[in-house]
Amino acid sequence: MTERAITWDARGGRGGSGAVRLLDQTLLPGRTEYLDVDTVDDLVAAIRALAVRGAPALGVAGALGVVVAMDEAAREGRDRAALEAAVDRVRDARPTAVNLRWGVEQVRSLVDDGREAVLEAALDLAAADEAANRLLSRHAADWLQERVGHRPLRVLTHCNAGLLAASAWGTALGVVRELRTRDAVEFVYADETRPLLQGARLTAWELAAEGIPHAVQVDGAAASTIVRGLVDCAVVGADRIAANGDVANKVGTLGVALACREAGIPLLVAAPWSTVDLATPDGSVIEIEERAGEEVTAFGGTRTAPEGSSGFNPAFDVTPARLVAAVATERGVVEPASGDRLG
Ligand SMILES: CSC[C@H]1O[C@H](OP(=O)(O)O)[C@H](O)[C@@H]1O
Numbered sequence: 001m002t003e004r005a006i007t008w009d010a011r012g013g014r015g016g017s018g019a020v021r022l023l024d025q026t027l028l029p030g031r032t033e034y035l036d037v038d039t040v041d042d043l044v045a046a047i048r049a050l051a052v053r054g055a056p057a058l059g060v061a062g063a064l065g066v067v068v069a070m071d072e073a074a075r076e077g078r079d080r081a082a083l084e085a086a087v088d089r090v091r092d093a094r095p096t097a098v099n100l101r102w103g104v105e106q107v108r109s110l111v112d113d114g115r116e117a118v119l120e121a122a123l124d125l126a127a128a129d130e131a132a133n134r135l136l137s138r139h140a141a142d143w144l145q146e147r148v149g150h151r152p153l154r155v156l157t158h159c160n161a162g163l164l165a166a167s168a169w170g171t172a173l174g175v176v177r178e179l180r181t182r183d184a185v186e187f188v189y190a191d192e193t194r195p196l197l198q199g200a201r202l203t204a205w206e207l208a209a210e211g212i213p214h215a216v217q218v219d220g221a222a223a224s225t226i227v228r229g230l231v232d233c234a235v236v237g238a239d240r241i242a243a244n245g246d247v248a249n250k251v252g253t254l255g256v257a258l259a260c261r262e263a264g265i266p267l268l269v270a271a272p273w274s275t276v277d278l279a280t281p282d283g284s285v286i287e288i289e290e291r292a293g294e295e296v297t298a299f300g301g302t303r304t305a306p307e308g309s310s311g312f313n314p315a316f317d318v319t320p321a322r323l324v325a326a327v328a329t330e331r332g333v334v335e336p337a338s339g340d341r342l343g
Contacts, residue, residue: 001209002032005164006052006060008067008123013038017071018119020064024051025164029205040069040086047093047100050196054165055097055239055275056129062103063122065090070115083111095287096248096316097239098277129167132272132330137174140270140328141182144175144233147266147325152186153179154231156222159193159250160202161237161270171237171270173206175328180212188214189231191222193250195295195313219252226259234260238271238327243343245321245336246283251314257323266325273329278343283318291315 005023012019019038026049027033035051037043043065046052052061069086091104107121144153155176162173169177179185188207192200200216207214217225225231234256240248247269260267280286293311298304305311321336334340
């Protein structure tokens with residue numbers, strides 16, 4: 001199984017001068033194919049189609065997208081204003097995950113230092129993300145073993161927050177990987193995560209490849225799985241964490257959080273600090289991406305709902321801090337439900 005869903009191919013692209021290499025996640029688990037992306041149009045399309053997805057991975061895509069924009073501007077003889085507009089298009093390709101904007105802003109200030117400076121900064125950002133994910137996974141595993149117990153744990157996950165959603169290793173699945181190294185994973189219940197099935201297709205692909213015992217369940221089963229006592233904790237990723245500890249994550253996370261509160265088990269959110277947005281005071285101001293209704297009214301390319309039915313398709317929801325037992329980042333663990341703030 002690949003360990004990286006997004007990399008820089010120095011010999012890729014139409015001129016052989018470099019391209020972003022993306023494992024096309026829309027085709028997993030059935031097909032393993034890569035996209036060679038050297039234009040802003042193709043990168044924006046890949047982000048919007050979720051060929052590349054997941055907050056930390058979007059941060060890397062945003063940073064490398066500045067290099068793509070610079071190379072394309074040089075190839076096409078475009079001026080600085082056109083370059084900045086192209087970089088803005090990468091930044092704005094999806095609204096909810098703060099990492100995309102963060103990744104772009106981290107490197108665009110280096111444009112005047114040249115393309116190699118921007119590329120080096122983008123690659124450093126990717127390496128730092130992997131290191132952060134491995135460290136936050138250790139912090140999270142320590143917290144879970146202290147809070148829940150030093151025994152094999154039964155974990156519920158929602159969506160995909162694995163290596164496919166990051167530069168490598170993963171966040172929520174990074175925690176599962178860390179627990180596995182401690183012989184502390186008994187079983188994982190993976191929510192399928194309608195409508196695009198990031199859980200059934202991607203999380204299951206990662207868990208199966210590593211022989212981690214798991215089952216895919218429909219999203220509607222999550223609450224009863226939790227309330228019936230079949231899991232010890234829920235561990236999820238995040239797309240944006242507000243200063244007060246409110247968490248934007250894949251739609252359905254709020255339901256998982258409410259069930260965890262009802263069952264008295266912890267919801268732990270695993271995310272690098274780049275997902276924390278201190279400029280966002282609370283979850284009420286986080287823009288929730290509304291995706292095409294056709295993703296809901298069709299399945300596998302076949303329309304399921306009647307022609308007269310529209311689809312309501314918010315891609316994320318916001319879990320209030322009072323339902324978040326822990327947020328684990330590379331800086332440590334805070335407990336929003338206990339009153340801790342991120343900033
Ligand atoms: C490690 S962050 C992953 C995060 O991103 C996912 O959203 P999408 O698949 O739409 O990019 C989901 O919210 C995951 O929790």
